[in-house]
Amino acid sequence: MVTDTFPSFRDEVIYNGKRVYLWKRAQILVAEIWAAFFPASPALTHPIFPGPNGPQIQQLTMFADYRVPQILHHIGILTYPPSLVSLLQAGSPLAPGSREEVSLRAASIIAVERVRAEILRLCVEDGDGASGSEVSSVLIDFYLWDLAKKVEGKEEKIEGIETKETVPVHRTRSIWY
Template sequence: MEARGEGGIINMDWLTMFADYRVPQALVFLGALRYTDTLMQALNKGELLSSGDRREVEIRGCSIWSVELIKERLCKLVKERDGQTCNVNSAVIDFYLWPYAKKHHKEMAHIPIHHTRCIYY
């Protein structure tokens, strides 16, 4: 980007979480996201969701929105507790959730991940 003159400071606050497959699993495990029974059955069967399938897009979109709500709530709590502005962004929350999901994968084994073949993961 710098070669094109676009290499200035990047505002990390514009980033969302990275809508992969482990973060939604962690969000479900932690109770921040809930799948319908029908979706849970499809995921438990290992059904391959095609790229762009409504269910795949909803898992990603709802994961992004869940992290945004977590960020909003966290910043509100920091403001109430410390009277300060919260500096956390969605990428930081993602950087917490992904390793958390890997570390606790055995405890989360009952929550299926979604399977989608695409270039976006």
């Protein structure tokens, strides 16, 4: 519905002959509405997404733009080839739909899905009963985006893990994010 109403939210590319759906703005629209109207208690019905099974927010992926891949690289979850690091350090524009741009965005979706799967696995292992709906890629994205901003503003420094030098975010002229 969102991408039918707002064609500028239909963020898709044909890559290697396959259609890749990224839909950043459509997903962040839904997620921000979900978060802004989140009821005082999770037991209460969400006022905007009251469906019989709740908001189903765990069906969204993270919102693939430029900030989350940057922090995923800094904390060692994404590894970049030296050629990409050089492009980013030089501030070279990455063409929309190019191999580098699609790879950065797609890799951040896959990485966050794997982080989510690992959190769920640890919850099961610890027997803490967290359900799939509580552990969403949306919340992991929100966390990482805020963390990236804090690291950039030098309000926070990552400790306890080996980090990589922060590389600049990628620069792409597009309407999609």
